[in-house]
Amino acid sequence: MAWTSDRRGKAGGGVLIALLGAGIPALVGAALHGHAGEPHRETRLYFGTQRPDGRGPVARGEFMRFLDREITPAFPEGLTLHDGYGQWRGEDGAIVREASYEVVLLYPEKEAGERDVHVERIRQQYEKQFGQDSVGRSDDEVEAEF
Numbered sequence: 001m002a003w004t005s006d007r008r009g010k011a012g013g014g015v016l017i018a019l020l021g022a023g024i025p026a027l028v029g030a031a032l033h034g035h036a037g038e039p040h041r042e043t044r045l046y047f048g049t050q051r052p053d054g055r056g057p058v059a060r061g062e063f064m065r066f067l068d069r070e071i072t073p074a075f076p077e078g079l080t081l082h083d084g085y086g087q088w089r090g091e092d093g094a095i096v097r098e099a100s101y102e103v104v105l106l107y108p109e110k111e112a113g114e115r116d117v118h119v120e121r122i123r124q125q126y127e128k129q130f131g132q133d134s135v136g137r138s139d140d141e142v143e144a145e146f
Contacts (some may be wrong), residue, residue: 037145039109043119046136048086048125050098063101070125071103074118080104106144109134 049057071079073085107115123135 019074036143038143040106040142040144041109041112042140042142042144043105043107043116044136044138045103045105045119045123046084046086046138047101047103048088048098048135048143049100049130049133050096052133053131059098062130065127066126067103070122074122075105075107075115077107079106106142109141 013048047058049063051057067081080103082102082104084102085097086100087095087097090096105115105119119137123137126132126135
């Protein structure tokens with residue numbers, strides 16, 4: 001096997017080295033300064049809307065009143081509300097599909113224990129008020145800055 005080289009290869013290699021040389025400091029800088037803020041907890045709550053008693057689903061107005069009465073007072077700093085669509089398997093094996101709401105809460109990690117009490121009260125109140133089996137919850141540790 002014979003290896004050959006010409007000027008195009010040398011020029012291309014020089015361009016590659018120059019690009020890598022320019023990119024490495026940027027990557028190192030991003031790694032060193034990647035701090036995006038203070039430690040926060042992000043809690044997502046998933047509210048289904050189908051009612052087991054055969055009545056119509058929880059209407060948007062009903063949910064907004066629940067949000068105003070139960071969630072906003074516990075998290076007055078703010079929250080994010082997303083309309084969603086979810087599905088789950090019932091005890092009979094059938095797939096249940098329903099409109100849903102996702103509420104995203106963000107609060108300082110140091111307040112997680114105190115806020116957990118509020119989150120659990122919100123979940124229990126929704127289950128009771130709207131006859132739900134459960135309200136889904138997920139938590140993540142994030143960095144945030146406002």
